[in-house]
Amino acid sequence: MRIITYSLRNGVNSNEYYEAAEQTAAIVSEEGLRELAMELQAFKRYIRENNIEVLRSDVEYLMELLTLGVLLLRYSDDAVVLNQISKQVLTNLVEMRQKGGSLKPSADFLRGLLGTFVLYSEHRPELVSALQFNTKNFTKLLEWLTAAGEFSQEVKRLSSWLDYAKGLSDEESSELIASAVSFAIWFEEESLKHLGKYTEGLEAYLENVSETHRWRENLIFCSRQRLEYHLNMVGAEIMNKAYREDFIKTKRKAVFLPACIRKRIRGGCKAKEKKGVLYCASCDLGCQVREIKELGEQHGYEVLIIPHESSAFSDEKVPEGELGIIGIACVTNLLAGGWKAKSSGIPAQCVLLDYCGCKNHWDDEGFPTAINIERLKSIMLKSS
Ligand code: SF4
Structure with a gap:
């Protein structure tokens, strides 16, 4: 790191x-x-x-x-x-x-x-x-x-x-x-x-x-x-509390991950693309996405990798109470991401990337980022 x-x-x-x-x-x-x-x-x-x-x-x-x-x-x-x-x-x-x-x-x-x-x-x-x-x-x-x-x-x-x-x-x-x-x-x-x-x-x-x-x-x-x-x-903490109750009540839950968290970020990732999002194929034991996918299976969460911000939310509003997400992002995107999800009818909880490393913005080559898994688990547990 x-x-x-x-x-x-x-x-x-x-x-x-x-x-x-x-x-x-x-x-x-x-x-x-x-x-x-x-x-x-x-x-x-x-x-x-x-x-x-x-x-x-x-x-x-x-x-x-x-x-x-x-x-x-x-x-x-x-x-x-x-x-x-x-x-x-x-x-x-x-x-x-x-x-x-x-x-x-x-x-x-x-x-x-x-x-x-x-x-x-x-x-x-x-x-x-x-x-x-x-x-x-x-x-x-x-x-x-x-x-x-x-x-x-x-x-x-x-x-x-x-x-x-x-x-x-x-x-x-x-x-x-x-x-x-x-x-x-x-x-x-x-x-x-x-x-x-x-x-x-x-x-x-x-x-x-x-x-x-x-x-x-x-x-x-x-x-x-x-x-x-x-x-x-600070906004992420405050919004997590503000949206918690609505999030807990949602019927379906998902985790949205950024592409930079994959271990094989420089090639070789076997995730399958469908309608603009990626689904992990568990190809690498040391990849945090694989671990998050397994956690998702235990707690009833779908786990999606969102390669572009534009594929995160469609223009159509999701019916109230239908979907809640845990969004994982680097610090500068948190407040805007929460507001955007809310305006799409989706109450969100967020977990921060512990550090940034994506190729688009921060590093010429890019290196895998990571989150605090215990933090993610505690949000999943509180809502299940
Ligand atoms: S474990 Fe999943 S996300 Fe990680 S590199 Fe393999 S397919 Fe890609």
């Missing part, structure tokens, strides 16, 4: 990490629900009165408000200088990419070039702290996130907050956005204290990312900062 960005292991396993993440999530929930109680209740009233969606729990809306604060802190400096033409071209390229097919490689090539020029810059916190937090800059943030193409779920969730903020007076909306930012500033310090030891490797990685990923379409994805990793780590 090589640490590229993060590692949940303390040399032996990631048990200690999961304890730290649970404690941090409890601190963040308690502080956020107290500090932002009025903002959350007012937003829930707006959701209910305007029939926007089935009301979610307070902690789910708290995570959205925290995400807003974190993304404003992280990307406002780039968002306020993105011009209309670049924004439109990049947004069109993202749409072209999502359609897939033969145009995807060209769309990615152009996104790599243009994204490096106009989306990426060294982070400038001094510029962010000089900005006014108002609906105009909130709008610009969502436009930048849309143009970047990596934040579709975040944009979806935060759009309701923007609509809500636009209906408030200027003073009220500025106060709302400023409280999200203050909470994110508190969260940055608090999460670093509890989870920083698991993301230390990112500091060195990020120093070179603008060189190693220059002109590549995943430059923004690979440039995520420690604050964003910590947001996802």
Whole structure:
């Protein structure tokens, strides 16, 4: 195992990490629900009165408000200088990419070039702290996130907050956005204290990312900062609790695995492809997928390897209570993955990859990743 960005292991396993993440999530929930109680209740009233969606729990809306604060802190400096033409071209390229097919490689090539020029810059916190937090800059943030193409779920969730903020007076909306930012500033310090030891490797990685990923379409994805990793780590714990009851009640259950977890990642994997997903053929005794497949058989879970994010969920909504999943992913995909599953009618639980190593983003050759099997077992046991 090589640490590229993060590692949940303390040399032996990631048990200690999961304890730290649970404690941090409890601190963040308690502080956020107290500090932002009025903002959350007012937003829930707006959701209910305007029939926007089935009301979610307070902690789910708290995570959205925290995400807003974190993304404003992280990307406002780039968002306020993105011009209309670049924004439109990049947004069109993202749409072209999502359609897939033969145009995807060209769309990615152009996104790599243009994204490096106009989306990426060294982070400038001094510029962010000089900005006014108002609906105009909130709008610009969502436009930048849309143009970047990596934040579709975040944009979806935060759009309701923007609509809500636009209906408030200027003073009220500025106060709302400023409280999200203050909470994110508190969260940055608090999460670093509890989870920083698991993301230390990112500091060195990020120093070179603008060189190693220059002109590549995943430059923004690979440039995520420690604050964003910590947001996802805490978010995963909070969402696991929030979705647990619905997940337990589902009739069918499945584990979704990323392709990078296979032992024979560089060739020789005998998994069988069917409708865009892979089913393990148990060809290698030392492969963690094989172990997870056996666990799945014991606990009534189907185990699928998802080679591309696009094959994870179909566009059709799954009937409520039909399917629950345990999603396994690297840290930066957790919150968005949970939101995406929920919008497809699928309550999800997640287990983090202990470290990343896929060829698509992190390593030229790629090496097998792994999870904490005890953690997976405990989720399966609690639900069976
Ligand atoms: S055990 Fe399964 S996932 Fe692992 S390499 Fe063999 S077929 Fe592929």
